[in-house]
Amino acid sequence: MSYALLSRRFHQLHHFAHLSAICGWDQATMMPEGGNDARAAALAELSLLMHERLTAPELADWFAAAQAESLTPAQQISLQEMQRRHRQASVLPGDLVQAKSLAGSGCEHAWRRQRRENDWAGFLTNFQEVVALSREEAAIRAEANGGRPYDSLLDLYEPGMNCTQIDGLFAELQQWLPDLIRQVTERQATESVILPQGPFATAAQQDLGRQIMGLLGFDFSRGRQDVSAHPFCGGVPSDVRITTRFDEADFTQSLMGIIHETGHARYEQGLPAQWQGLPVGEARSMGIHESQSLFFEMQLARHPGFVAQLPPLLEASFGPQPAFAADNLARLYTRVAPGYIRVDADEVTYPAHIMLRYEIEKRLIEGDIEARDIPELWDLRMQQYLGLSTAGNDKDGCLQDIHWTDGSFGYFPSYTLGALYAAQLAEALQQQLGSFASLLSQPDGLGNIFAWLQQHIWQQASLLDTDALIRQATGTPLSVAPFRRHLQARYLGRHA
């Protein structure tokens, strides 16, 4: 049985990915600095092995033979997902993979200093090499897949998505978002918000975070919460590891970070056990993954019905203070302010950060602009979308993100696709189960919300493509409209 051989091979790869995920988590959370070189070498060795096993010549024969076997419909989908992985890994020549990995890690390493020092010129030298190799990758992938070069990179993170579709979605956003931002900031200018007064002890923040994770249904018998410099959700579905960083002056950042990562974690913990170990049993895409974290962080946790549950928890953790009044917290957690930094952005201004990055990386990959043109275009779009200039301030402009340094072009759209999916899912859920306001006033309201996500997203894993998944859950294809309605309702008090 060739399908059985393939299943065995992909389970093997899954086991290796397990060890890689845990050692990667350890590297970010537990490892002493002196362990890094040996760890990096050990993980690179395993990557190489996994790449060999995924691209091994016998797989082509097994795929061909498996087509002729009598498979269940689910096994046929599983087979397609295996082939997609194999194709994606096999299409690039080994020396290009290695050259890109080398150039990427060199560029990323130097960037950590260059960003601090606002050194665009220094960065550009390394970055041009990364761009050249990424263009080569995109061209080779496009040649193999059909479609445009940038589409072939997008497909690595959001399978089935393409520029034409994103161009349409983003053009729609651009029509009304700048104006909406202006209206919201004007409206909020007269609002008064009391800021919580620190310090907030790290141990108390960590306790609070774990309570909230419990409230959000995180299964601690199959996961952990720890500290790392850059928050992430790692590990494996049977043992999901989320991290955060704590700032004693401000608990909101870690609290919202934990809620965000808990969204990612519940998706992983909710994946179907029966497909564990096969590609079809994994999360659908980066956009869908981000939709779950943003559903938790934005749709749910900043809803007044959820915020109303926080005051007693905050008081128990930090003692009482006026800022902890529910209506003040609700204002605080929906505050909109254009800023330079993407990761600090609110949900209203966030898409502007993504649209400008998307335009730049697409034009860059397709040869329409060069790397040296980035700062000027960045400044132009920041002024246009958010009224801020980054001229001469690249460290808060085009040097702020890690994604491009190692050539992860095509990733950025996932964030805004995630926000759009999240709004569309939240709207459909409320149409089916009742409003968040009424759900969150019931003791089993959160449980019902999670059961809906479990049924429509988590347990679907990769059994459907993204479009079918969203249509099945919401009844319509991806659309900007629910996100617009959500922002108008939450930030302008306008209900359709």
Next chain:
Amino acid sequence: MSYALLSRRFHQLHHFAHLSAICGWDQATMMPEGGNDARAAALAELSLLMHERLTAPELADWFAAAQAESLTPAQQISLQEMQRRHRQASVLPGDLVQAKSLAGSGCEHAWRRQRRENDWAGFLTNFQEVVALSREEAAIRAEANGGRPYDSLLDLYEPGMNCTQIDGLFAELQQWLPDLIRQVTERQATESVILPQGPFATAAQQDLGRQIMGLLGFDFSRGRQDVSAHPFCGGVPSDVRITTRFDEADFTQSLMGIIHETGHARYEQGLPAQWQGLPVGEARSMGIHESQSLFFEMQLARHPGFVAQLPPLLEASFGPQPAFAADNLARLYTRVAPGYIRVDADEVTYPAHIMLRYEIEKRLIEGDIEARDIPELWDLRMQQYLGLSTAGNDKDGCLQDIHWTDGSFGYFPSYTLGALYAAQLAEALQQQLGSFASLLSQPDGLGNIFAWLQQHIWQQASLLDTDALIRQATGTPLSVAPFRRHLQARYLGRHA
């Protein structure tokens, strides 16, 4: 270059062993219970891969060709160590390896309950299968290596050692040890010792442990200290992970446990960087490993010159109490009391526990006794050596250890070999550098002791065989005499 191919293969195995060690550590310290099945499967997958790569048919050709290459003397030794690993792994048929692993993990799993329930009869059923497979293993290995069946198992843990030599060492111990135990216990019967009064907060114990590790030169930039149910030293030389468990009623157990594991850890941290990743760069043997932990825990940490440094540290951690007087601590840490349980034994009675296990496992493997004969022989020897009967109390007798449950026959002698090596090393060191009493009264005394171990043991890795290593460090082959002199001096006040 075949040597280069071999070097590459063994570096690859080393990288995989790195990932296995870290994920194994994680399993014991960090992993939530629900992660266990997937972790066990992932680690088993990697073990299988490593076994395949270590026993791959091309290695035989590479070994043959490398013999003819011009290698440095150190490379020739390195080559021999590679061949030894390859031979050890290749000699057993795959189905025997698998059958033993299966029987062993089943027996071990059931033992955890059977020990608690004192269920020898239940244990015996599974254990007979483990014994049968271990006898088969020993016979096959002996056939391949020459020598006696038990020797071939011993060789897995203590290469170059054999029964004849151990019989001689243990016969010598048996001549004087029972009498020495009697003299010491009589002498100590009139001593008064004040026991420390708890509770001792876990956090304070952990802090104290880390201070002591620092004092003992543990490099925290290349290692960690954590908590696990069963203390161990794991990780990799660039990142050594030691663990302990804490009991709030008693800090001595965790303190001495940490000192013991720090001895193991410094050996690993002190291995030569230039041979990192090859078998020749690894620790020499289990006996030498145990010699370093026992050097730290027994020779050094229970010496009055070291104990004298503890009172201010204990007072800072737990507040003052009469038990913390240096002379009281020195008596407490050299208290001798025959008992049932090996892991709780003092250094004087410990060898009796090993001698009885050695006799039983050797006779068992060589077919001289059967598994069903163990309880009676155990009881007989316990009465003879320590004046205690285990009749009807197998849970504190032959059911107490994990080693036999998965067929790790041949391991036990390492503990007493370690104690003998440690005493011999300590005697040689003091002959060369001065007594511990004078060394420990100097600010750089500990540093000089560690530098001596670094030079004579740690940086030697596996470049010499055990016999040559000990001769080079001490001028004589392994002997019981230094251990006897150490016990007589410390416990009877008799100096040669």
